[in-house]
Amino acid sequence: MEKDALSGIMKKDYSKNNTISINLNKFQERLDNTKFAGATLKEIIKNYFVEDVISNKESKQRYNDEIKKFFNEVLKEEENTFVYEFLKKVIDDKKVEYLNLKKYYNRDKVSLKQALHEACKGINNLPDKNTRIPVFASKILGNPHGFDKKNLSGKIFVMFLSYIDGRKSPKNSEELSELYYKYNLLIDDVSNMILCKNIMGIKDNGQEHDGMKGFSKANEPLYLTIYNLSNIQTVKNDKKYNKVMVMENPAVFMEVAEKCKIKDFPMVCTYGQVKLAGIILLDLLVNAGFKIYYSGDIDPEGMQIADKLKNRYGKNLEFFGFDEETYLRNISDVEISDERLNKLKTIKNMKDLCVNIEKNKKTAYEEKNIGRIIGFVETLA
Numbered sequence: 001m002e003k004d005a006l007s008g009i010m011k012k013d014y015s016k017n018n019t020i021s022i023n024l025n026k027f028q029e030r031l032d033n034t035k036f037a038g039a040t041l042k043e044i045i046k047n048y049f050v051e052d053v054i055s056n057k058e059s060k061q062r063y064n065d066e067i068k069k070f071f072n073e074v075l076k077e078e079e080n081t082f083v084y085e086f087l088k089k090v091i092d093d094k095k096v097e098y099l100n101l102k103k104y105y106n107r108d109k110v111s112l113k114q115a116l117h118e119a120c121k122g123i124n125n126l127p128d129k130n131t132r133i134p135v136f137a138s139k140i141l142g143n144p145h146g147f148d149k150k151n152l153s154g155k156i157f158v159m160f161l162s163y164i165d166g167r168k169s170p171k172n173s174e175e176l177s178e179l180y181y182k183y184n185l186l187i188d189d190v191s192n193m194i195l196c197k198n199i200m201g202i203k204d205n206g207q208e209h210d211g212m213k214g215f216s217k218a219n220e221p222l223y224l225t226i227y228n229l230s231n232i233q234t235v236k237n238d239k240k241y242n243k244v245m246v247m248e249n250p251a252v253f254m255e256v257a258e259k260c261k262i263k264d265f266p267m268v269c270t271y272g273q274v275k276l277a278g279i280i281l282l283d284l285l286v287n288a289g290f291k292i293y294y295s296g297d298i299d300p301e302g303m304q305i306a307d308k309l310k311n312r313y314g315k316n317l318e319f320f321g322f323d324e325e326t327y328l329r330n331i332s333d334v335e336i337s338d339e340r341l342n343k344l345k346t347i348k349n350m351k352d353l354c355v356n357i358e359k360n361k362k363t364a365y366e367e368k369n370i371g372r373i374i375g376f377v378e379t380l381a
Helices: 001-009 025-029 041-049 055-076 084-093 096-107 109-124 133-141 152-166 173-184 210-217 250-259 275-285 299-317 324-330 338-346 351-360 367-378
Strands: 194-195 200-203 221-224 232-236 241-245 267-269 289-297 315-320 331-335 362-364
Touching: 001 025, 025 267, 025 367, 055 084, 055 096, 084 096, 084 152, 084 362, 096 109, 096 152, 109 133, 109 152, 133 232, 152 173, 173 275, 194 250, 194 275, 200 210, 210 221, 221 275, 232 275, 241 250, 241 367, 250 267, 250 367, 267 275, 275 289, 289 299, 289 367, 299 315, 299 338, 299 351, 324 351, 324 362, 324 367
Parallel strands: 241 267, 241 289, 289 315
Antiparallel strands: 194 221, 194 267, 200 232, 331 362
16 A cells, blocks of 8 residues: 555556655655645654654654763762763763763663662772672671673773773673772682792781691692781792792692702792782782793793783783793694784784794693703702
């Protein structure tokens, strides 16, 4: 029926068309030659649907006015609070954070308003001492899961923290843990740990940490959690060494610890990707004047770990074994996929080694370098 009606008005057969496209000006001309002469298409549609007809331009302007009003209301309610100035900047800058908020607005503006106020409440009440996230959320929102990552309030809270800290939103759980820790918030302070040996801690009260001292005197490795490290003011070595050997893999760490002639030399094992406990301990070591020597796998993931540490500690960290000679001597038969090789593009240091890896497409594991690591540690003592 619609095709027949349009065919009659436009004097053109549309019966075989799957879709029909008509110039509105021509349609209006044809309409003026019917009994509807004098009426505009807009008026006809308005009366038929009993509602206003607006153009795309008008619709867009109406949307912009509504969202502007929405955020102005949020700002007014947060006026005279700590969060106000940076929240206003987020809205005014209209960058990625604002675009994310718009996305949430389009989904459910009522939920967004509640989540915004909850996130702002969290930012306005950041703790001045280490506090576990569920405890913090319970205190601030009355719900221990209020700032969970899956919740909108939690997502916006993390986005705001990242913005305040001048960094991009965390890409993984370790980056999130690090961000939270900077603002005295803990996700998990007991299972996040670092393996070390011959490192002693000095607590906030100036006394030695008995546990760390005991393991050091027994010449045994120990795991330190974030909880253990939270009250450590600084670190030292019983023999006053100011260097530390850091290794990526636990088997390498234990071989070096057992076979090195220097039994009391400070050592750390990151156990692969460096967790927050590892960052805390390495920060303490550097702040105490220790020089870090780092060894790890020569593959894209191992290179990323080394690169991240070098970027963080700069001149306070030197690589051991991340060179062309070591790579070619220890090269394995394990091939590296193109997908993994792409990770090398993010590396800022060791560019020549990256070229070699891309050329050979093979890994070189830290385990093949144990003997040289032992010899190197003995020269450091």
